[in-house]
Amino acid sequence: xxxxxxxxxxxxxxxxxxxxxxxxxxxxxxxxxxxxxxxxxxxxxxxxxxxxxxxxxxxxxxxxxxxxxxxxxxxxxxxxxxxxxxxxxxxxxxxxxxxxxxxxxxxxxxxxxxxxxxxxxxxxxxxxxxxxxxxxxxxxxxxxxxxxxxxxxxxxxxxxxxxxxxxxxxxxxxxxxxxxxxxxxxxxxxxxxxxxxxxxxxxxxxxxxxxxxxxxxxxxxxxxxxxxxxxxxxxxxxxxxxxxxxxxxx
Amino acid sequence: xxxxxxxxxxxxxxxxxxxxxxxxxxxxxxxxxxxxxxxxxxxxxxxxxxxxxxxxxxxxxxxxxxxxxxxxxxxxxxxxxxxxxxxxxxxxxxxxxxxxxxxxxxxxxxxxxx
Numbered sequence: 001x002x003x004x005x006x007x008x009x010x011x012x013x014x015x016x017x018x019x020x021x022x023x024x025x026x027x028x029x030x031x032x033x034x035x036x037x038x039x040x041x042x043x044x045x046x047x048x049x050x051x052x053x054x055x056x057x058x059x060x061x062x063x064x065x066x067x068x069x070x071x072x073x074x075x076x077x078x079x080x081x082x083x084x085x086x087x088x089x090x091x092x093x094x095x096x097x098x099x100x101x102x103x104x105x106x107x108x109x110x111x112x113x114x115x116x117x118x119x120x121x122x123x124x125x126x127x128x129x130x131x132x133x134x135x136x137x138x139x140x141x142x143x144x145x146x147x148x149x150x151x152x153x154x155x156x157x158x159x160x161x162x163x164x165x166x167x168x169x170x171x172x173x174x175x176x177x178x179x180x181x182x183x184x185x186x187x188x189x190x191x192x193x194x195x196x197x198x199x200x201x202x203x204x205x206x207x208x209x210x211x212x213x214x215x216x217x218x219x220x221x222x223x224x225x226x227x228x229x230x231x232x233x234x235x236x237x238x239x240x241x242x243x244x245x246x247x248x249x250x
Numbered sequence: 251x252x253x254x255x256x257x258x259x260x261x262x263x264x265x266x267x268x269x270x271x272x273x274x275x276x277x278x279x280x281x282x283x284x285x286x287x288x289x290x291x292x293x294x295x296x297x298x299x300x301x302x303x304x305x306x307x308x309x310x311x312x313x314x315x316x317x318x319x320x321x322x323x324x325x326x327x328x329x330x331x332x333x334x335x336x337x338x339x340x341x342x343x344x345x346x347x348x349x350x351x352x353x354x355x356x357x358x359x360x361x362x363x364x
Contacts (some may be wrong), residue, residue, distance in 0.1 A: 047276045136305060159287075168286030181349050 003246065006038035006227060007031070007218040008065065009079060009180065009205035011156065012049040016109035016130045017067075019210045023119040025055035026195065026211055028060050034215035038226060042079055044129040045099060047092045048114040051085065055129070056117050069154060070095070071130070072137040077154040077161045079180060079203075080144045083228045087147035098133040137163075138247035141175050141178035146208055150235055152203055155182035157190050177235040178203050178245075183217040201235060201245060220246030253278045253360055255319055255342060258298075262346075262356055264321060269342030275318040279361060282354050286311050293317050298352050300346075306332045312341045313356045321341065321357075322351045 010019035010027060025043075031039050039062060041050045050066045057064035066082045068231055082088045082149065103126055112125040115191045135143075137153075138163040144151040153163040153170075163170060163179070170179075178201040182185050187202035223230035223243035233243035255273040259266060268272060281293045284299040286307055293299055296318035301308065302323050309332060312320050319342035322328060328343065336343050346353040
């Protein structure tokens with residue numbers, strides 16, 4: 001069993017609020033410097049900077065999970081993680097079909113750019129990635145699970161764009177693999193205020209929009225090796241002890 | 251001045267989508283919010299709750315806070331499952347053809363007038 005440090009909520013320069021310095025190359029370099037073994041790229045409503053980050057990560061020894069932070073029609077932010085590139089591509093099409101046509105305003109929200117491994121801009125997304133897509137949270141969860149992915153409502157402690165701020169409580173039928181806590185709190189502190197969530201599994205991520213914030217908080221994944229199967233098994237609630245997320249076991 | 255839901259439906263032209271049998275409830279005031287966490291903290295029994303949120307959690311929040319009715323604005327489509335749940339829980343859901351500002355303004359005038 002090995003312990004892997006994982007920050008699973010990182011934005012790139014594709015996200016409207018993500019700093020232009022957040023290029024895949026800089027993110028991987030910073031992740032290495034901070035001792036991370038695993039990261040997830042989770043831009044708002046788009047996955048177009050994932051593949052290049054995975055390629056650089058493979059070269060530099062950082063395991064990169066393909067991800068996305070979806071803003072649902074209820075304006076709940078949700079982390080979605082995918083097992084392989086085919087699933088990622090299918091999900092990108094799912095997003096394209098439900099995305100707003102509202103244009104991004106770069107002066108207010110920043111540029112939304114997809115880049116290559118050398119920070120060259122390949123594509124500018126002109127539609128706003130910040131606005132909620134036309135799909136409700138249960139629908140997004142179902143699509144992620146249909147593709148074999150992992151679904152985690154983001155920063156549920158936050159007063160905006162979180163499952164609890166928008167919908168008051170975890171909907172009874174919502175299929176989810178964990179809940180994420182922002183770096184403003186910790187899972188144990190939050191559960192003290194919300195004892196009804198004591199049975200939940202939590203992730204604790206940086207939600208970095210700037211390089212300085214990468215690995216500000218992170219998770220410990222105890223598992224055999226860096227692979228999707230081990231990663232996914234860590235979310236198994238049924239007592240799988242071959243892989244687990246270290247927070248409650250530390 | 252308190253008004254019944256029936257009176258308000260008649261004067262303001264809402265469509266009743268669920269909980270028709272409970273429209274004899276009296277309304278003394280209203281609350282406007284799309285954040286359910288906020289409604290859970292601030293709404294009071296006997297208020298109507300004006301929102302554009304149509305997620306199924308609105309039914310549970312309305313039942314919990316004992317609001318007289320939910321008024322969903324802009325004629326937003328509501329999933330039949332949500333309406334069925336509301337029917338079961340005795341939650342009245344009304345549909346307004348107007349945005350939240352006009353919906354609240356007209357309702358305010360009704361409840362404020364003598």
